[in-house]
Amino acid sequence: MDDLYRDYILEHYRHPHNFGVLDAPTASYEGSNPLCGDRITMMLGISDGIVREVAFTGRGCAISQASASLLTDEIKGKTVEEVEGMTPDDLLELIGIEISPARLKCALLSLDTVAHALADEAAEKAEPDGSASAPSSTSA
Amino acid sequence: MADLATTGPTSQAAPARLDPYRLRGDFPILSTANRFGKPLVYLDSAATSLKPLAVIEAVDGYNREYSANIHRGIYEMAERATGAYEETRVKIARLINAPDPHEIVFVRNATEAINLVAYSWGRRNIGRGDTIVLTEMEHHANLVPWQLVVQEMDGDLEFVPITDDGILRLEVYEVLLHLRPKLIAFTHVSNMLGTVNPVREMTEMAHAAGALVLIDGAQAVPHMPVDVREIGADFYVFSGHKMLGPTGSGALWARRELLEAMPPFMAGGDMIREVHLRRSEWNEVPYKFEAGTPDIAAEIGMGAAADYLMNLGMEAVRVHEQDLARYALDVLPREVPGIELYGPAAELRGGVVSFNLPGIHPHDVAQILDRSGICVRAGHHCTMPLHERFDLAATARASFNVYTVPEEIDALAVGLREVTRIFDR
Numbered sequence: 082m083d084d085l086y087r088d089y090i091l092e093h094y095r096h097p098h099n100f101g102v103l104d105a106p107t108a109s110y111e112g113s114n115p116l117c118g119d120r121i122t123m124m125l126g127i128s129d130g131i132v133r134e135v136a137f138t139g140r141g142c143a144i145s146q147a148s149a150s151l152l153t154d155e156i157k158g159k160t161v162e163e164v165e166g167m168t169p170d171d172l173l174e175l176i177g178i179e180i181s182p183a184r185l186k187c188a189l190l191s192l193d194t195v196a197h198a199l200a201d202e203a204a205e206k207a208e209p210d211g212s213a214s215a216p217s218s219t220s221a
Numbered sequence: 222m223a224d225l226a227t228t229g230p231t232s233q234a235a236p237a238r239l240d241p242y243r244l245r246g247d248f249p250i251l252s253t254a255n256r257f258g259k260p261l262v263y264l265d266s267a268a269t270s271l272k273p274l275a276v277i278e279a280v281d282g283y284n285r286e287y288s289a290n291i292h293r294g295i296y297e298m299a300e301r302a303t304g305a306y307e308e309t310r311v312k313i314a315r316l317i318n319a320p321d322p323h324e325i326v327f328v329r330n331a332t333e334a335i336n337l338v339a340y341s342w343g344r345r346n347i348g349r350g351d352t353i354v355l356t357e358m359e360h361h362a363n364l365v366p367w368q369l370v371v372q373e374m375d376g377d378l379e380f381v382p383i384t385d386d387g388i389l390r391l392e393v394y395e396v397l398l399h400l401r402p403k404l405i406a407f408t409h410v411s412n413m414l415g416t417v418n419p420v421r422e423m424t425e426m427a428h429a430a431g432a433l434v435l436i437d438g439a440q441a442v443p444h445m446p447v448d449v450r451e452i453g454a455d456f457y458v459f460s461g462h463k464m465l466g467p468t469g470s471g472a473l474w475a476r477r478e479l480l481e482a483m484p485p486f487m488a489g490g491d492m493i494r495e496v497h498l499r500r501s502e503w504n505e506v507p508y509k510f511e512a513g514t515p516d517i518a519a520e521i522g523m524g525a526a527a528d529y530l531m532n533l534g535m536e537a538v539r540v541h542e543q544d545l546a547r548y549a550l551d552v553l554p555r556e557v558p559g560i561e562l563y564g565p566a567a568e569l570r571g572g573v574v575s576f577n578l579p580g581i582h583p584h585d586v587a588q589i590l591d592r593s594g595i596c597v598r599a600g601h602h603c604t605m606p607l608h609e610r611f612d613l614a615a616t617a618r619a620s621f622n623v624y625t626v627p628e629e630i631d632a633l634a635v636g637l638r639e640v641t642r643i644f645d646r
């Protein structure tokens with residue numbers, strides 16, 4: 082009866098995939114929706130331009146946590162470029178339920194946090210040779 | 222009860238009980254259904270109240286019949302608009318027992334009223350090292366404007382802490398008063414905990430220490446008798462849209478001497494007596510603070526709302542909503558296993574009940590309740606520091622008004638059990 086709270090969403094919420102911490106992430110970022118108190122820390126292990134490992138911790142509503150669980154499954158093994166190219170619509174399709182406007186922020190927090198982690202990493206890489214410019218906002 | 226409307230909230234006649242079932246007919250929105258065909262169970266009145274026909278018609282009447290600007294035209298329609306607008310000032314003064322309608326300044330909402338005082342009075346009277354005392358339970362509207370003042374003027378903020386039951390710790394307040402603060406600003410009723418604060422006692426203590434007092438009445442004026450003379454406050458603010466009136470209406474009350482000494486907050490038309498190219502003379506109080514064309518229709522609507530409430534009798538409104546709070550505090554823990562409730566006992570609270578279901582985010586709670594047509598607020602309700610105080614990311618909140626009936630609290634209990642069922646399956 083309840084579209085939003087399909088079994089698989091609740092299953093991801095109760096038993097999120099990739100929940101935990103990486104010992105030595107190459108990129109990480111803590112994202113939050115202060116308005117609702119959702120909070121996610123994304124950790125990525127990147128080598129040769131590929132996301133080899135990913136983990137997240139956090140607390141929040143079922144939508145934000147299930148979204149992070151699904152997203153981390155999706156990006157593992159992808160190239161950084163592919164991940165950077167993911168749009169909010171890609172993530173919403175992955176989540177597969179209809180999200181009301183009021184809950185979009187919850188659903189998209191995970192992707193937003195990944196984008197920030199990647200942007201920070203790119204900025205750090207650019208730093209040593211002095212050519213660093215502030216990362217323009219990522220496609221997400 | 223018609224005489225109550227003229228004698229005001231100080232009338233000590235035994236309060237008639239209010240019949241919420243009958244007056245629900247006055248609120249057209251209550252006969253609507255949501256997209257699932259479920260009738261509306263509106264439990265978010267602390268965010269904004271529903272509007273009775275009398276208010277809708279007052280706004281409509283202005284727009285249809287006499288939508289002229291005020292204080293300007295010579296023709297009959299303009300006089301009618303000015304008359305209705307100024308009549309609202311009289312009604313609002315009566316509602317809070319202000320001694321003089323000219324002490325009522327119309328603003329868009331409580332937030333604007335507090336900002337007006339912060340900019341105009343605050344920047345004149347708060348200097349380096351001066352202290353403003355607030356409480357841990359303030360709405361952001363009564364916190365952030367003061368943060369700006371003390372940052373700019375190099376002053377300090379102090380906060381009266383609360384107990385785990387959500388009651389202000391007056392023994393700490395007393396100690397803070399030794400700092401000789403210039404201003405104490407606190408809410409009359411907490412929009413998260415529902416706590417009704419001892420405003421009169423706190424005002425007396427502040428005055429004895431030489432401080433002025435601003436009271437945020439956004440959650441009090443709609444729900445209980447408020448008598449600014451009895452309280453003895455210096456500034457009192459509230460919003461029209463939480464007291465059955467339209468959005469865009471609100472009021473600041475302040476003692477006349479204070480208003481007269483304060484510089485204008487915004488400048489422009491209507492607030493001046495004489496304008497020359499290089500200087501102007503201010504209009505008298507309260508017009509000095511009402512620059513530009515106000516939301517005339519909304520303020521007139523707030524006047525109709527004040528009439529509506531005074532007709533019910535504020536004492537009856539208070540009794541009704543306290544009964545609802547008592548009922549909710551009794552029924553919810555019994556019917557919804559594990560529910561956590563915040564705030565004091567019913568004797569000390571208004572019609573506000575904040576809660577959590579263990580392990581379930583309030584957003585999810587609110588979303589599932591929405592399927593049953595039940596509207597509750599989920600989030601931090603513009604009280605982030607208060608949520609931090611309780612180490613909570615967010616809460617869900619049910620809040621009541623004159624049209625709320627116990628059956629809606631029963632529906633909430635059933636809805637919450639459904640939430641638990643969905644998350645436990």
Ligand SMILES: Cc1ncc(COP(=O)(O)O)c(C=O)c1O
Binds near residue numbers: 267331332411437
């Ligand atoms: C206690 C309190 N103060 C101030 C406000 C601000 O009211 P408004 O948004 O109408 O300015 C609110 C509204 O949520 C409130 O509950």
